[in-house]
Amino acid sequence: MKTQDVLILGIESSCDETAAAVVKNGREVLSNVVLSQIDIHKLYGGVVPEIASRNHVEAIDKVVAQALCDAGITLADLSAVAVTYGAGLVGALFVGVSFAKGLCQATGLPLIAVNHIEGHICANYITSPSLKPPYVCLLTSGGHTSIVRVEDYDRYVVLCSTVDDAVGEAFDKVARVLSLPYPGGPHIDKLAKEGEPTYQFHSVALANGHFSYSGLKTAVINVVHNAKQKGEQINVPNLCASFTKAAIDGLVKRTLEELEKSGLNTIAIAGGVSANSYLRSQVEQFTNKGYKVYMPSLWLCGDNAAMIASRGYYQYLQQDFANFTLDAVPTLKLRGERPSKSKE
Numbered sequence: 291m292k293t294q295d296v297l298i299l300g301i302e303s304s305c306d307e308t309a310a311a312v313v314k315n316g317r318e319v320l321s322n323v324v325l326s327q328i329d330i331h332k333l334y335g336g337v338v339p340e341i342a343s344r345n346h347v348e349a350i351d352k353v354v355a356q357a358l359c360d361a362g363i364t365l366a367d368l369s370a371v372a373v374t375y376g377a378g379l380v381g382a383l384f385v386g387v388s389f390a391k392g393l394c395q396a397t398g399l400p401l402i403a404v405n406h407i408e409g410h411i412c413a414n415y416i417t418s419p420s421l422k423p424p425y426v427c428l429l430t431s432g433g434h435t436s437i438v439r440v441e442d443y444d445r446y447v448v449l450c451s452t453v454d455d456a457v458g459e460a461f462d463k464v465a466r467v468l469s470l471p472y473p474g475g476p477h478i479d480k481l482a483k484e485g486e487p488t489y490q491f492h493s494v495a496l497a498n499g500h501f502s503y504s505g506l507k508t509a510v511i512n513v514v515h516n517a518k519q520k521g522e523q524i525n526v527p528n529l530c531a532s533f534t535k536a537a538i539d540g541l542v543k544r545t546l547e548e549l550e551k552s553g554l555n556t557i558a559i560a561g562g563v564s565a566n567s568y569l570r571s572q573v574e575q576f577t578n579k580g581y582k583v584y585m586p587s588l589w590l591c592g593d594n595a596a597m598i599a600s601r602g603y604y605q606y607l608q609q610d611f612a613n614f615t616l617d618a619v620p621t622l623k624l625r626g627e628r629p630s631k632s633k634e
């Protein structure tokens with residue numbers, strides 16, 4: 291380890307993953323521990339916030355200790371601690387933030403407050419050492435859907451976003467009505483590959499330049515309910531393929547339009563839904579138009595702490611440190627983001 295190397299411990303607890311990672315110089319993962327609570331929340335068909343918080347409390351010290359051990363370092367080797375402080379479930383975020391504050395108070399290490407969504411963008415820096423701003427990024431997660439112009443490591447301009455549900459939320463709600471396990475995205479992805487898009491749905495791209503997912507979600511739910519009332523069978527793979535096409539095509543089309551308008555030649559995708567095989571195949575085709583396409587490796591698409599540590603590194607370089615009044619901010623937005631109509 292060179293003395294000038296910057297080692298950041300990342301901590302992530304915004305939803306149902308307790309995660310810690312050590313990342314060197316923003317791009318090299320020395321350890322990455324993700325303890326998922328999915329099997330617990332599956333029983334309830336979605337994340338139960340109180341149960342999530344309790345499980346984070348039980349796990350966080352062990353997950354952090356494991357991350358340091360896997361990296362072969364001690365607290366004394368660290369340069370700073372970066373923690374997700376929003377957006378997410380307030381009680382869940384609070385566990386990570388409190389733990390990080392305690393750690394920094396005890397060790398004297400600087401504390402870095404990371405926006406979870408900015409973390410997702412940084413997952414690309416780990417996968418692709420050559421990626422540098424500026425570029426356009428399509429952000430698609432369980433709580434977030436937007437197209438962002440990444441001006442620099444800490445400057446983002448939100449070009450358009452959803453006015454209601456996030457794309458991942460729509461995947462999960464449609465999966466639920468089809469009695470698929472939580473989280474539904476990967477199950478719909480798998481079934482869609484076995485089907486054909488025979489059902490017709492409106493585009494999620496609105497005329498005003500933004501997206502709406504609640505209409506698509508309701509349309510799919512209506513297909514299921516109508517079939518049930520009439521005692522008809524639904525072709526589930528075909529419905530999954532049709533929903534996926536409708537959910538992704540509008541996003542991809544608008545991303546290409548924004549990319550063309552931007553004058554930039556680089557596109558990245560990020561967030562849990564960036565693991566979707568149809569989305570990846572569609573965005574991959576941008577290379578035929580001469581664009582450089584970046585995607586996080588599949589293990590970095592979902593929630594993890596390596597992406598938080600990577601984001602923390604760029605804040606470290608800016609000396610962008612938090613103090614001990616840091617609190618969880620469950621509705622934290624990306625800078626420049628349009629407020630969501632249905633949620634505020």
Ligand code: KG4
Binds near residue numbers: 461474479562563566
């Ligand atoms: O980024 P993430 O792990 O958590 C949030 O920050 O929200 O995203 C989780 C979302 C869930 O809605 C999940 O169903 C969705 O990502 N997801 C997928 C796939 N894998 C995960 N959606 C579609 N296709 C997938 N393969």
Ligand code: ZN
Binds near residue numbers: 561593
């Ligand atoms: Zn996430």
